[in-house]
Amino acid sequence: MITFDHVSKHYAGHDGPGAVHDLSLEIPSGEIVVFVGPSGCGKTTSLKMINRLIEPTSGTISIDGEDTRKRDPNELRRSIGYVIQAIGLFPHRTVAENVATVPHLDHWDKQRIDTRVNELLELIGLPPRDYAKRLPAELSGGERQRVGVARALAVDPNIMLMDEPFGAIDPIARERLQNELLRLQQVVRKTIVFVTHDIDEAVKLGDRVALLSAGAKVEQYAPPAELLARPATPAVTAFLGEARLVRRLALIHLRDVRLQPVNGSAPKTTVAIGGTLRDALDAVLRSPDGTVAVVDGDRVAGVVDGTVIRLASQ
């Protein structure tokens, strides 16, 4: 667990309440917590105070109850994975050497490093036979970002800090990387602090979302579904924007929805029961008569129409 206790950061020579003003927050172990908010609201500053790339002006950050100031900053950073938007792979080192950075700093023996590097490259879907010896310049943007993630995972840290890691990547590759991160998280179960200014990304990835406004003021700290269903302040409503309820549909699984029974012959348009209400809405809009059959393999589980969606979303 990471705890912010009345943490503030004032940059020297800057007036006003500060980049981060009196932030108190608890980040539970094994969860993805997303910091989301408008540009300049203090997301990056808050994140970098966790691994002491930035030192707080006042307040305390502790990890599992221990004040991070008690730890050597370099040793602390080696124990926390760190991924940034610009990635910052070492251009003069191969993919394998990049991934081996922290194990190397921690003086692992060569055998162990090799094994670990291969394992990680497999994990992120870049077969070592093809990729280990390449230089970062010989990778696509998405591949580089995945190597950045592998590098951060190298010594199996409990905590990962990710600052807009997918910000510079096209929407399709970005969605794939998001899915991969979720899949990876099923396996590795890290405490992940993830910064983004994209609310859709926040809602998709976060077990909890901290919506921040200027000075890293916490407007609401809640699971995504709750954030979308019950915005706590006008600032949250404003940030979520017009499409708040449509966004929320993506969080509701069809399995949890009360469907209408099939009446006569099932509608031609179908949606798989593994999908969400958002998929169902898309199908309803496509359907000639506005009704859609929810199918579970060959079986029709029920029917969805506009009314079902509206009732389920409330």
Add this chain to the structure above:
Amino acid sequence: MSVAAVTARGTRRLSLSWLRLFAVPAAVGIGIAASFGVFQTLAPGPADSGVLNSTFLESRFVGHLALSFISFGIVALVGVPLGVLIAIGARPFRVLVFLLANLGQAVPGIGILVLLYAWLGLGAEPTIIGLVIFGLLPVLRNTVAGINGVDPAVIESARGMGMTRLQALLSVEIPLASALIFAGLRTTLVLVIGTATLGNFIGGGGLGDVIASGINRSDRIVLVGAVMVAALALLADWALSLVERAVVPKRISA
């Protein structure tokens, strides 16, 4: 990419690089042969036998090598670390060092040597000191530019993964700056070899002695001296380029 394509690309690069590898010594050889032709067309002078004998030429050539390489060695050993310190250090310090180094290069080489003569008298030492002052600026400037030019994201990720300041410098920043650092070293090496001829004025020895003893007396002597300096500069630069190839990481632009 298929294995065949990789190999083909590799071989092509290899043969090209072999050509490049020997282009400079070959050109120097051709140049020397051509100057020999010119030499034959020039009228001999009365002083020729005293200068154009192997004992004298060899001693001055070795002297020139010593002057240049000692000076260059000092510039490299002082200039690169100093440049790194300037690059990561405080601004006032940087401004001061650059002021001095700029001054060192703005004053004509001969001016520095005369000043050093007035202070230290005749000999090789004042010559070497003068050459060091003169050669420092390119190395400093390129080292600073190289270190300051490293992508900040790369440094942030290095520090964010727990490298100490020194580890980041040694294993990331300096290697990434090394191409520019070498460019500065090569500029200085050529500069120093050329300027070392001025050592003649304050008794520093070297090939300047050969050239000076031919001036107004024998074009043959001047030609021999000048060709030797030029060949030395070209070959030394070429040798340093080989070191550069071995040391600088390949393809460091991501």
